[in-house]
Amino acid sequence: xxxxxxxxxxxxxxxxxxxxxxxxxxxxxxxxxxxxxxxxxxxxxxxxxxxxxxxxxxxxxxxxxxxxxxxxxxxxxxxxxxxxxxxxxxxxxxxxxxxxxxxxxxxxxxxxxxxxxxxxxxxxxxxxxxxxxxxxxxxxxxxxxxxxxxxxxxxxxxxxxxxxxxxxxxxxxxxxxxxxxxxxxxxxxxxxxxxxxxxxxxxxxxxxxxxxxxxxxxxxxxxxxxxxxxxxxxxxxxxxxxxxxxxxxxxxxxxxxxxxxxxxxxxxxxxxxxxxxxxxxxxxxxxxxxxxxxxxxxxxxxxxxxxxxxxxxxxxxxxxxxxxxxxxxxxxxxxxxxxxxxxxxxxxxxxxxxxxxxxxxxxxxxxxxxxxxxxxxxxxxxxxxxxxxxxxxxxxxxxxxxxxxxxxxxxxxxxxxxxxxxxxxxxxxxxxxxxxxxxxxxxxxxxxxxxxxxxxxxxxxxxxxxxxxxxxxxxxxxxxxxxxxxxxxxxxxxxxxxxxxxxxxxxxxxxxxxxxxxxxxxxxxxxxxxxxxxx
Numbered sequence: 057x058x059x060x061x062x063x064x065x066x067x068x069x070x071x072x073x074x075x076x077x078x079x080x081x082x083x084x085x086x087x088x089x090x091x092x093x094x095x096x097x098x099x100x101x102x103x104x105x106x107x108x109x110x111x112x113x114x115x116x117x118x119x120x121x122x123x124x125x126x127x128x129x130x131x132x133x134x135x136x137x138x139x140x141x142x143x144x145x146x147x148x149x150x151x152x153x154x155x156x157x158x159x160x161x162x163x164x165x166x167x168x169x170x171x172x173x174x175x176x177x178x179x180x181x182x183x184x185x186x187x188x189x190x191x192x193x194x195x196x197x198x199x200x201x202x203x204x205x206x207x208x209x210x211x212x213x214x215x216x217x218x219x220x221x222x223x224x225x226x227x228x229x230x231x232x233x234x235x236x237x238x239x240x241x242x243x244x245x246x247x248x249x250x251x252x253x254x255x256x257x258x259x260x261x262x263x264x265x266x267x268x269x270x271x272x273x274x275x276x277x278x279x280x281x282x283x284x285x286x287x288x289x290x291x292x293x294x295x296x297x298x299x300x301x302x303x304x305x306x307x308x309x310x311x312x313x314x315x316x317x318x319x320x321x322x323x324x325x326x327x328x329x330x331x332x333x334x335x336x337x338x339x340x341x342x343x344x345x346x347x348x349x350x351x352x353x354x355x356x357x358x359x360x361x362x363x364x365x366x367x368x369x370x371x372x373x374x375x376x377x378x379x380x381x382x383x384x385x386x387x388x389x390x391x392x393x394x395x396x397x398x399x400x401x402x403x404x405x406x407x408x409x410x411x412x413x414x415x416x417x418x419x420x421x422x423x424x425x426x427x428x429x430x431x432x433x434x435x436x437x438x439x440x441x442x443x444x445x446x447x448x449x450x451x452x453x454x455x456x457x458x459x460x461x462x463x464x465x466x467x468x469x470x471x472x473x474x475x476x477x478x479x480x481x482x483x484x485x486x487x488x489x490x491x492x493x494x495x496x497x498x499x500x501x502x503x504x505x506x507x508x509x510x511x512x513x514x515x516x517x518x519x520x521x522x523x524x525x526x527x528x529x530x531x532x533x534x535x536x537x538x539x540x541x542x543x544x545x546x547x548x549x550x551x552x553x554x555x556x557x558x559x560x561x562x563x564x565x566x567x568x569x570x571x572x573x574x575x576x577x578x579x580x581x582x583x584x585x586x587x588x589x590x591x
Contacts, residue, residue, distance in 0.1 A: 117288050141177035340498075365407075369502075
């Protein structure tokens, strides 16, 4: 199909959707869309409670006002009907959603109480899958991925056709670093609901983790096209912005972030993303203002870390310390509410505090089975900062060799290799970091350039060993090494003394057909929303 036919098809789809939204019947006659007045206007548009209930039940983005309305509605109902297990499950899921939307972890204990009350009234994942799945979503929100996997797999076993379980499982598997399981879950999800906006968004995220950027962008673009609510559209645009950022295109990312904010003004993720893009474009004052606005609305500790590093890159050490203090305060509050922020705290300690403490935190997480690419990268970097580059390297390799193209991962590996006097690999990975995203961090990107300069040019005649340094990294886990797919490793195995296993050979792009989707060109921001760009 050529570009003109593709545009016509998309245009027709938008017209049909607009017709249905307006309550007008439509039929195709000889390829022409003919509108037919409908005498019966059909059911009224769903109210905020119904919209939120549908979104929360499917794990899709919902607006804060709709979720608040749903919570008020179910709380009032349950005061009169305390034995309604279904309503307790809905209320618990709504608390989880509101906690995420408001960046307020105090809602998570309330969610757990509601969900467990539901299971007390109607026990069992077969009889009460909504409450069991709600506990899985809550565990993901708390970054307790092993618990999320346990609850999610229980629901899947009881009802394999319940499609809303699979996005929860995919998040849990990804958090544990079990990417093959995530791919298999995606296959099943796409077979059940191939064109659902939530499924398209999840597909985009899995493809991004695998390093298939074009496919990830195509799915995010489809998710935007199929989205039925402003929250869903903003989420899809945010995903497209993140992919543009990963490619080192801050101007493109900024356009997407602006478009998302035009659709949903309270989309704090896009406001923080906009700040990140502005900082990369040397618009530090505007970036600081956006970060401050995002933190004022949603005081997430990761926003405080990013703003603190922006201040530190400008020599504003006092302002940076204020943000780092906020990070400590918010993570301490989150811990009280059952949220695991060890990965974020360790990243902070590695660069701005106590690297040895970071190692201890991350080794404990590794023993719990949390072995994602992000965890591998962070543990490798913490070991390096603690003065153990030889122990750090296997973790850095694990992070960079599983698919995701991350400038930060490449930079960390390059610095570790430089410390080990592995000049050629170090040069290659530092160049890769700056080629992937030249402005990946206001604090670390300049250090990457300085490290590359310190290595100098390749010696005359090129590298002595065109095939590397002779080290062999197995494609399957060694018998004595911890497996990335197993979360039941003995707690006595210390990650600092046992090198992580290398990742298994990446499978094809997860899809129902089992074959990679054809790469497509990266989509541009929707024409109707580009007017929001302010770059």
